[in-house]
Amino acid sequence: xxxxxxxxxxxxxxxxxxxxxxxxxxxxxxxxxxxxxxxxxxxxxxxxxxxxxxxxxxxxxxxxxxxxxxxxxxxxxxxxxxxxxxxxxxxxxxxxxxxxxxxxxxxxxxxxxxxxxxxxxxxxxxxxxxxxxxxxxxxxxxxxxxxxxxxxxxxxxxxxxxxxxxxxxxxxxxxxxxxxxxxxxxxxxxxxxxxxxxxxxxxxxxxxxxxxxxxxxxxxxxxxxxxxxxxxxxxxxxxxxxxxxxxxxxxxxxxxxxxxxxxxxxxxxxxxxxxxxxxxxxxxxxxxxxxxxxxxxxxxxxxxxxxxxxxxxxxxxxxxxxxxxxxxxx
Amino acid sequence: xxxxxxxxxxxxxxxxxxxxxxxxxxxxxxxxxxxxxxxxxxxxxxxxxxxxxxxxxxxxxxxxxxxxxxxxxxxxxxxxxxxxxxxxxxxxxxxxxxxxxxxxxxxxxxxxxxxxxxxxxxxxxxxxxxxxxxxxxxxxxxxxxxxxxxxxxxxxxxxxxxxxxxxxxxxxxxxxxxxxxxxxxxxxxxxxxxxxxxxxxxxxxxxxxxxxxxxxxxxxxxxxxxxxxxxxxxxxxxxxxxxxxxxxxxxxxxxxxxxxxxxxxxxxxxxxxxxxxxxxxxxxxxxxxxxxxxxxxxxxxxxxxxxxxxxxxxxxxxxxxxxxxxxxxx
Numbered sequence: 001x002x003x004x005x006x007x008x009x010x011x012x013x014x015x016x017x018x019x020x021x022x023x024x025x026x027x028x029x030x031x032x033x034x035x036x037x038x039x040x041x042x043x044x045x046x047x048x049x050x051x052x053x054x055x056x057x058x059x060x061x062x063x064x065x066x067x068x069x070x071x072x073x074x075x076x077x078x079x080x081x082x083x084x085x086x087x088x089x090x091x092x093x094x095x096x097x098x099x100x101x102x103x104x105x106x107x108x109x110x111x112x113x114x115x116x117x118x119x120x121x122x123x124x125x126x127x128x129x130x131x132x133x134x135x136x137x138x139x140x141x142x143x144x145x146x147x148x149x150x151x152x153x154x155x156x157x158x159x160x161x162x163x164x165x166x167x168x169x170x171x172x173x174x175x176x177x178x179x180x181x182x183x184x185x186x187x188x189x190x191x192x193x194x195x196x197x198x199x200x201x202x203x204x205x206x207x208x209x210x211x212x213x214x215x216x217x218x219x220x221x222x223x224x225x226x227x228x229x230x231x232x233x234x235x236x237x238x239x240x241x242x243x244x245x246x247x248x249x250x251x252x253x254x255x256x257x258x259x260x261x262x263x264x265x266x267x268x269x270x271x272x273x274x275x276x277x278x279x280x281x282x283x284x285x286x287x288x289x290x291x292x293x294x295x296x297x298x299x300x301x302x303x304x305x306x307x308x309x310x311x312x313x314x315x316x317x318x319x320x321x322x323x324x325x326x327x328x329x330x
Numbered sequence: 331x332x333x334x335x336x337x338x339x340x341x342x343x344x345x346x347x348x349x350x351x352x353x354x355x356x357x358x359x360x361x362x363x364x365x366x367x368x369x370x371x372x373x374x375x376x377x378x379x380x381x382x383x384x385x386x387x388x389x390x391x392x393x394x395x396x397x398x399x400x401x402x403x404x405x406x407x408x409x410x411x412x413x414x415x416x417x418x419x420x421x422x423x424x425x426x427x428x429x430x431x432x433x434x435x436x437x438x439x440x441x442x443x444x445x446x447x448x449x450x451x452x453x454x455x456x457x458x459x460x461x462x463x464x465x466x467x468x469x470x471x472x473x474x475x476x477x478x479x480x481x482x483x484x485x486x487x488x489x490x491x492x493x494x495x496x497x498x499x500x501x502x503x504x505x506x507x508x509x510x511x512x513x514x515x516x517x518x519x520x521x522x523x524x525x526x527x528x529x530x531x532x533x534x535x536x537x538x539x540x541x542x543x544x545x546x547x548x549x550x551x552x553x554x555x556x557x558x559x560x561x562x563x564x565x566x567x568x569x570x571x572x573x574x575x576x577x578x579x580x581x582x583x584x585x586x587x588x589x590x591x592x593x594x595x596x597x598x599x600x601x602x603x604x605x606x607x608x609x610x611x612x613x614x615x616x617x618x619x620x621x622x623x624x625x626x627x628x629x630x631x632x633x634x635x636x637x638x639x640x641x642x643x644x645x646x647x648x649x650x651x652x653x654x655x656x657x658x659x660x
Contacts, residue, residue, distance in 0.1 A: 249534030
């Protein structure tokens, strides 16, 4: 090869190398330059440095993320519940019996408090009543149509616009560094899969969540999978590590959550050998998002906050650590 | 850029292109040049050709494989059962009560037939009795130790040496063409994960199988996952498409099996829109492996054989289509 060609090749290599270094600093533009951001960058640098004793091969760079309150907002209630309420309204004409049946009756009268009087049971009733008997393909289409058109009751944003911009950058940054990103959430697995690839760049096979039972059957000579009116698995608390083992079969290298429901996932991650990274999102920004923690009905973070302090896990204060919360409006 | 540099670049491109074409033919050296091999190569060429109406984006190139009888042998009985028998023998001194308790008593006397008299129930008893109460990490180590040292009672090969060489080539060929390869097997998920990466190049998060219940608990202040003595899911027949939906969330583009237990997985795959590929391994080689199909106790292939003929699925005759069965001895 001629000298000029060699020089040109060398220049390309230098540019590529420089770009990589710059990228690490520029990849998280919505994060303020503080302890939280630094802890992320330091950890990633440590486990990706070949030859270092802390180096972790790419195949083992598993990062698990809770969804509600960690990747997107969860107030005034889980968005899947708002979806189910919209479904109740849309399906009401086909279900005249709902007029006299709780929690549907209260819901149709606009009485949310009455509908939720029976607590978690009411929520599950509503979700099951509106999701069951659909094929998986029908359900996927309904969620996709809803997410493309529905807006949040308070912010009036589309729900996909309520993903956290700093977390979208973090997902991309981790993937650029060889991590495989998973969702491990209490949300419905089929619900999240309908938008996780578009919004988070996370493919369906890397989405883990709560599930209802499914049945394989023939309809008009064609095989379909039908959603049954029965809960199969609630992906929360001590069942998050169980789900991680079942679906992934490896302990995460890094785990991200925002509530006590994520505590066992973080404990399980932290207890692995070698370097591990655990991070809690702390909702501290009443002005730009919501502020809640130890006594909140949704997304309660109490024990987790104490354990994070005791163990030295990273705690992100949304107010102090994030320059922006949501992506720019489109 | 100078003309010479351009020419050099063009030459590199031509070489790379030629290599790709040669690779398609050379990637399956243990396959005879027949209809089965051709159907695979044709399908892969079709779905990977950009701009073609049959082109499928890499993210959707999901290929699912049964394990026992499809990726490795399954005679004279499923290898996991042979593993469990070895465990019974190893654990017998700690379980004096097994001397009077079936199926353990017969097994310890070397009476396999007596042990299996109660059928599938006996098998599950043995598997549960030898796998339960271990942590997932303890179990993984036991399987890894076993697979590294145990040998097959008839061939005297290590079990990893009873993977099918043509299928190892097929897995690699599909992955080289952008496919993501999954195991979807009736075998135990934790059992298979202990060797799937080493033997098949399939990482734990792409292994789906039958499972026992797991429990998260603290032992000496450290979180562990413990295997409970309870079956959670049997990944067979109509529950294979259910498991595919639950774990992968996408319909496979291609599916590979060898028994009626795989039929619904192939039906589910075939019923997708656009091009799909279904393949049955037919055990026809009594000399080099085993010959069995419609009436076999293990790996029965009856309905599937009829449906494959009716639907035009590829049927591989091990005797005629495979040059070699097992990898060269090491």
